Amino acid sequence: MEKSYIVKQISIFSENRPGRLAAIAGALRDAKINIFAFSIAEANGFGVVRALVDRPEDAHRTLTDLGFRVSFTDVIGVKMRDEPGGLSEVASVLGDAGINIEYAYAYSGRDGAVLILRVDQVEDAVRQILDRGGELLKASLFR
Amino acid sequence: MAPWNRQVEEMPPDELRRLQYRLAKALVQRVYETSEFYRRRMKEHGVRPDDIRSLADIGKLPFMYKRDLRDNYPDGLFCAPKEELVRYHVSSGTTGKPTVVGYTRHDIENWSESLARGFSSCGLGRGDVLQVSYGYGLFTGGLGVHYGAEKVGATVLPTSVGNTERQIELMQDLHTTAIACTPSYLLHLGEVAEKMGVSIRDDTDLRIGILGAEPWSEQMRSRIEDWLGIRAYDIYGTSELSGPMFTECSEQKGIHIWGDLALAEVVDPETGEVLPPGERGELVITILQKEAFPMIRYRVGDITVMDEEPCACGRTHPRIHRIQGRVDDMLIVRGINVFPSQVEHALLEIPEVGRHFQIVVDRKGALDAMLVRVEVSEEAFSDKITDLMMIRKMVEHRLRSSLNVGVDVELVEPGTLPRFEGKSKKVVDRRSL
Ligand SMILES: [Zn+2]
Numbered sequence: 001m002e003k004s005y006i007v008k009q010i011s012i013f014s015e016n017r018p019g020r021l022a023a024i025a026g027a028l029r030d031a032k033i034n035i036f037a038f039s040i041a042e043a044n045g046f047g048v049v050r051a052l053v054d055r056p057e058d059a060h061r062t063l064t065d066l067g068f069r070v071s072f073t074d075v076i077g078v079k080m081r082d083e084p085g086g087l088s089e090v091a092s093v094l095g096d097a098g099i100n101i102e103y104a105y106a107y108s109g110r111d112g113a114v115l116i117l118r119v120d121q122v123e124d125a126v127r128q129i130l131d132r133g134g135e136l137l138k139a140s141l142f143r
Numbered sequence: 144m145a146p147w148n149r150q151v152e153e154m155p156p157d158e159l160r161r162l163q164y165r166l167a168k169a170l171v172q173r174v175y176e177t178s179e180f181y182r183r184r185m186k187e188h189g190v191r192p193d194d195i196r197s198l199a200d201i202g203k204l205p206f207m208y209k210r211d212l213r214d215n216y217p218d219g220l221f222c223a224p225k226e227e228l229v230r231y232h233v234s235s236g237t238t239g240k241p242t243v244v245g246y247t248r249h250d251i252e253n254w255s256e257s258l259a260r261g262f263s264s265c266g267l268g269r270g271d272v273l274q275v276s277y278g279y280g281l282f283t284g285g286l287g288v289h290y291g292a293e294k295v296g297a298t299v300l301p302t303s304v305g306n307t308e309r310q311i312e313l314m315q316d317l318h319t320t321a322i323a324c325t326p327s328y329l330l331h332l333g334e335v336a337e338k339m340g341v342s343i344r345d346d347t348d349l350r351i352g353i354l355g356a357e358p359w360s361e362q363m364r365s366r367i368e369d370w371l372g373i374r375a376y377d378i379y380g381t382s383e384l385s386g387p388m389f390t391e392c393s394e395q396k397g398i399h400i401w402g403d404l405a406l407a408e409v410v411d412p413e414t415g416e417v418l419p420p421g422e423r424g425e426l427v428i429t430i431l432q433k434e435a436f437p438m439i440r441y442r443v444g445d446i447t448v449m450d451e452e453p454c455a456c457g458r459t460h461p462r463i464h465r466i467q468g469r470v471d472d473m474l475i476v477r478g479i480n481v482f483p484s485q486v487e488h489a490l491l492e493i494p495e496v497g498r499h500f501q502i503v504v505d506r507k508g509a510l511d512a513m514l515v516r517v518e519v520s521e522e523a524f525s526d527k528i529t530d531l532m533m534i535r536k537m538v539e540h541r542l543r544s545s546l547n548v549g550v551d552v553e554l555v556e557p558g559t560l561p562r563f564e565g566k567s568k569k570v571v572d573r574r575s576l
Contacts, residue, residue: 011526013519015556041528046554048526067558069519073526102527118526 002126005136006074008056009116012049013069016042024049024063031062036142037107037116050105052077052116056142074122077137078129080106080113090115090134097128144393147263147295148256151403152458156451159402159459164198166431167406171195171204174437178222180215181439201406201429202417207441209242212383217243223435233281234382244283244382245435251290253432254385257404258291261390264399264456265376267321267351269296274314276324276332277356279303283386284356288323288378297321304328307335314347321351323378326359326367333371344372353378355387358466358484362491364395377465383441384428389463397450397462405430407463408440409449412470412480420449423480425470426463444470446482474570476504476511479548483569486515489545495523495534499560505573515542516553516560 014020021040028035028051038051053059056072063070080086094101094117102118114137119125129136146152154162172192174181185191188205195201212220221228228245235241246254267273273292277284285303292299300317302310304324310332313319322329329352336343343349352367355378367375379398380388384405389398400407406429409418418424426443448464468484475481483502490498497518505512515538523534535552542550561568 009526011524013524013531013554013556015559020556041526043528043532046531048528048531050526067556069521069524069557071521071524071526 002123004139005076005126005130006122007052007077007116007137007139007142009073009075009118010051010053010056010059010063011071011073012051012063014040014047014049016045016047021049023066024051024068027062027066028053028059031058033059033062036109037105037114039103039105039116041103050116052107052142054142073118075116075118076122076126076129078115078117079111079135079137080115082112086113087115090117090129093128093132093134094119094125097124099125099128144263144266144268146458147260151401152260152264152460154403154459156459160198163402163406163431166403167198167201167429168192168195170429170431170437170439174222174439178220178437180211180220181222181437198406201408201440204440206415206427207439209383209442209444212242213240216240218245220437221245221435222437223247228435230286231281232283232286232382232386234283235281242382244385246385247434250385250433250435253404254287254388255290255294257385257388257401258288258390259294260401261378261388261392261399262291262295262297262353264392264458265351265353265374265390266393267292267295267297267353271297271320271351272300272318272348273297273353274300274302274310274319274322274324276302276304276310276322276328277387283380283382284323287380287386287388288353292323307332308339311336311339311341314349315341318348320348321353322349323353325357326352326354326363326375327357329354329367329371329375330363333367344370349373352376353390355379358468360488360491361465379463379466381443381445383438384430384443385433392454392456392458394455396454397464399454399458399460399462400428402460404432407449407461409447409463410442412446412473413475418449420451420461423448423467423482426466442470446470446473446484472570474502474504474513474572476513476548479546481513481546481548485546486542489542490517490538493538493541495520496538496554497557497560499562501560501569501571503571503573511574512551513548514551514553516555518557518560519554 034054036052041048060070100120104117106115175192190203227247229248230246232244233241275288279285352373352375364375376391378387378390380386408427409424412425426445426447428441430438445466446468450462468482501516503514538552
């Protein structure tokens with residue numbers, strides 16, 4: 001049951017040089033792959049581009065063929081209530097359950113804001129959020 | 144297999160050193176008397192044959208360099224009358240004039256003796272069929288190995304280089320048990336054989352590879368041995384020293400340098416100071432019994448380590464480690480000698496990064512800064528920045544401990560580093576700019 005809420009994010013290693021993000025986005029566009037959300041995490045000299053796309057397998061193959069280092073990561077997408085305190089509520093649910101958030105980023109879609117989370121115990125996190133009445137993105141959106 | 148020349152090969156080390164001293168002393172005396180070049184060079188250096196009173200005194204003699212060979216082209220360094228020569232070999236220089244090496248009958252005899260001992264030590268002898276896939280002709284590889292193999296009583300199949308399919312057919316038809324060639328040619332031969340539907344492992348009698356004439360690694364050895372089902376031995380020599388002369392023994396832990404034929408030293412490439420066993424430096428060779436073309440303290444330009452520990456095979460002669468690179472590739476970073484091959488070897492031990500790399504040396508203020516660019520391997524790539532930072536720190540740490548100099552590591556995208564050998568791309572030295 002929890003598995004149906006575990007979303008496959010693609011993560012791409014990228015050097016911090018001009019044009020790398022454009023190259024990734026251009027390759028996905030040419031393959032007619034839709035990007036729902038992305039974030040960039042940077043260290044000095046390199047970064048990781050993380051993206052939710054409609055066809056993760058195709059995106060993985062397309063970018064790997066172009067020479068990018070790509071991996072899949074299990075994440076969850078929490079639908080945020082459009083009211084103050086939404087974020088702290090999610091954080092405290094997970095915190096109370098002893099689940100660590102490795103990173104988070106948000107995007108605003110057709111049905112409102114969604115918080116993408118990578119956590120250390122993904123199935124526990126799904127259960128906790130659903131038990132507390134939270135709403136999660138279905139993995140079936142991403143095929 | 145039993146030593147080819149047990150009396151010499153298992154000589155007690157003290158006795159061997161005394162023999163080396165006598166031979167070196169006689170050599171110096173002889174070249175001083177017969178060769179204008181050596182006499183002049185020794186006088187310039189303020190050293191006379193009488194000054195050689197112990198083996199260590201060899202260190203008083205001046206070095207010889209490749210340029211001495213070129214400057215004295217074609218025969219200015221010869222020390223035997225022309226009519227005593229029975230052969231010439233010529234190596235083409237990448238720059239400038241080629242090098243001509245002459246041999247008397249006795250020189251050919253010693254060269255063959257050296258290889259006969261080596262081949263026996265890797266288990267090659269009567270009943271073996273050795274396919275010699277080194278080039279025959281002016282190059283020393285083909286004929287050198289040929290004579291050594293005939294001496295131990297092996298049957299030689301002198302295929303020379305090229306026509307790989309025919310080589311594979313002959314290998315099957317004549318039941319080749321050993322092959323002498325470059326490691327990369329053997330890999331190529333294995334691939335061609337597979338395309339022909341022939342498995343070297345299952346469809347041939349090949350059991351030994353005598354491989355050299357180009358740099359190779361332990362990783363390459365494992366790959367060749369596992370894939371082809373043979374034992375692969377390193378062979379070493381350069382045309383200036385006669386040609387291929389020395390091989391590993393069955394222990395595969397270094398190349399025995401026959402002390403009665405050659406005196407090996409390892410020196411600091413910068414200062415010329417002789418280094419103790421175990422320290423990495425430039426190989427310097429004196430060929431002790433050569434008549435036509437003696438070499439005294441020749442700076443070979445190859446990087447290795449001297450090993451004087453007793454070998455499990457029972458032979459008492461010292462060994463050198465597999466050649467680890469060329470002096471020309473050496474970088475000096477904050478006063479420490481660094482070889483790109485050390486970086487390469489260190490990276491091969493770290494599965495988190497690929498084997499390709501680029502070294503960038505720069506100057507930050509008064510200090511040299513060394514940056515090594517590497518690719519994160521597919522297995523190790525994590526989308527957590529902290530994991531990647533840890534990989535970077537770990538690689539920095541490992542490189543620092545193997546190079547003895549601080550290194551910054553940069554993680555780069557796959558496929559962006561130079562794929563081919565050659566200093567020009569693997570090392571970028573910005574300090575001179
Ligand atoms: Zn040995």
